[in-house]
Amino acid sequence: MSNHPSDLETLLRNDDFVQWTLRPTAEGDARWEAWIGGDTERRALVDRCRSAVLAVHAAESHVPADMLAGEIWEKMQGALRPKIRWMPYAAAAAVVLLLAGAGWWWVNGRPEGKGNMAMEAPxxxxxxxxxxxxxxxxxxxxxxxxxxxxxxxxxxxxxxxxxxxxxxxxxxxxxxxxxxxxxxxxxxxxxxxxxxxxxxxxxxxxxxxxxxxxxxxxxxxxxxxxxxxxxxxxxxxxxxxxxxxxxxxxxxxxxxxxxxxxxENPVPPTPRFSFDETPAPAVIDELSGTYAVNIRYDRRLFEKCRITVSLEEGTFYDKLDVLCKVLGATYEIVNNEVRIAGPGC
Structure with missing residues (x-):
């Protein structure tokens, strides 16, 4: 964990974090303390972001707490690019100092790394x-x-x-x-x-x-x-x-x-499902892991099958239909899992 711009942005645009900062509860304290754990960098990040939230809220008290997360991000950009947006001097100064202290650097008026957040699985x-x-x-x-x-x-x-x-x-x-x-x-x-x-x-x-x-x-x-x-x-x-x-x-x-x-939803597009001479079990396992669906099949039958296929479009079921057609296999859903059967290679 670090004070990378994406980490700062994530907290400052998080509704739950903002509401916890403005209206602390025992449940919120426990959840965020558990997230911080013993990580000193996370502790510093949370402290800086809470200070920024309070600074903007003090100047923008008319904004409802449940809408403030987005407002903070708007005002941050306004603080750092004053020709585009205005914000009260006290809040602007507070946010700029806090972000500068956290290591937030801007190049050509845009935050480094914005739009390049990696999509991670929960x-x-x-x-x-x-x-x-x-x-x-x-x-x-x-x-x-x-x-x-x-x-x-x-x-x-x-x-x-x-x-x-x-x-x-x-x-x-x-x-x-x-x-x-x-x-x-x-x-x-x-x-x-x-x-x-x-x-x-x-x-x-x-x-x-x-x-x-x-x-x-x-x-x-x-x-x-x-x-x-x-x-x-x-x-x-x-x-x-x-x-x-x-x-x-x-x-x-x-x-x-x-x-x-x-x-807004600043998450990059879904990972591409494009395979070139890939062992069939690797393709099946990637589908299973991505969609958190149990897929049962005889690995020995399909381990020698190497397939080239694009599964870019459609739902999980569409991808499964194409995959089974390529493998000459069939599938059925039994007891909340997918079962693939076929002659193999």
């Missing part, structure tokens, strides 16, 4: 019933790929639970923390996210859910339906609209997204 646990539990224990953004082609980008500390091979009627995800969702359309199987008492239902769209006590659902594309416990009505959100749920009052309010940075 820690994954597989349950006996086929449920996947993926958690981001790191400081950067981490991505979960689902078999239907949907993608979930987890902020630090976030966790999701879902079936590795969902049924034919629904796709359900339980979320703890903040995450950005890019959902593949499937009218026959609605995609539902359960976050605390907030339920978000979609067919195909991209949106962010963040917060714990105050939960925000903000839509970048498509349309979602949002409801909460104790209220039978549902809010329909269109692009650039958000709903904010107040757990203390058990109320929800709808508004326009003012801070568009909360709709």
């Amino acid at each position: 820690a994954v646990e597989k349950g006996e019933n086929g449920e996947i539990s993926a958690v981001n224990n790191g400081a950067g953004l981490k991505t979960v790929l689902m078999v239907d082609g949907s993608r979930i980008t987890l902020s630090p500390g976030a966790r999701v639970h879902f079936q590795s091979l969902p049924g034919p009627d629904a796709r359900n995800v339980r979320l703890e923390g903040s995450a950005f969702f890019e959902v593949s359309p499937d009218p026959k199987r609605p995609f539902t996210v359960f976050a605390g008492k907030v339920v978000t239902r979609v067919l195909g769209t991209s949106f962010r859910i963040s917060g714990e006590r105050s939960i925000t659902v903000a839509v970048r594309s498509g349309k979602v339906s949002v409801s909460h416990a104790g209220d039978n009505s549902a809010w329909i959100l269109l692009p650039n609209e958000q709903a904010v749920y107040d757990a203390g009052r058990n109320t929800m309010a709808k508004s326009v997204v003012i801070n568009k940075t909360i709709l």
Whole structure:
């Protein structure tokens, strides 16, 4: 862990980190202390970022806490490039000094390394019933790929639970923390996210859910339906609209997204699945690991098979169809796992 620009940016744009800084809780203290551990560099990074959050919040007190993460990033750029954006002098000076002390250097008006964040996989646990539990224990953004082609980008500390091979009627995800969702359309199987008492239902769209006590659902594309416990009505959100749920009052309010940075998802594209004279087991194992799906096959039968194939497009099932066609094999789904059978090579 270091004070690299991407590490600083990740914390300063993290909704959970900002809300914990402004409204500390015992649960938040425990989670972030666990993340820091005994790492002195992480401790220094957290201290600097908290100071930057408080500095901007003092000058921008009109900005709701659940929207401040994006505001901080906007104001940071404004502080370092004052001809483009303005911010109060005190906050600008505080942020510049803090970032300079942390080793944040700018070249030609742009942060070094921006846009080059490596896509990392979260820690994954597989349950006996086929449920996947993926958690981001790191400081950067981490991505979960689902078999239907949907993608979930987890902020630090976030966790999701879902079936590795969902049924034919629904796709359900339980979320703890903040995450950005890019959902593949499937009218026959609605995609539902359960976050605390907030339920978000979609067919195909991209949106962010963040917060714990105050939960925000903000839509970048498509349309979602949002409801909460104790209220039978549902809010329909269109692009650039958000709903904010107040757990203390058990109320929800709808508004326009003012801070568009909360709709950004700075994770690079999905890794390419292109193989050239690659042993079949390596291809199968990469699919299995990427999508956290158990794939059973006779390794001895396929270990001599070398294949050249591009699996760039489509869902996990599309990739599996192409792979099996190349291998002259078939597959079936039994007890939450994929079983491949064929003559081998």
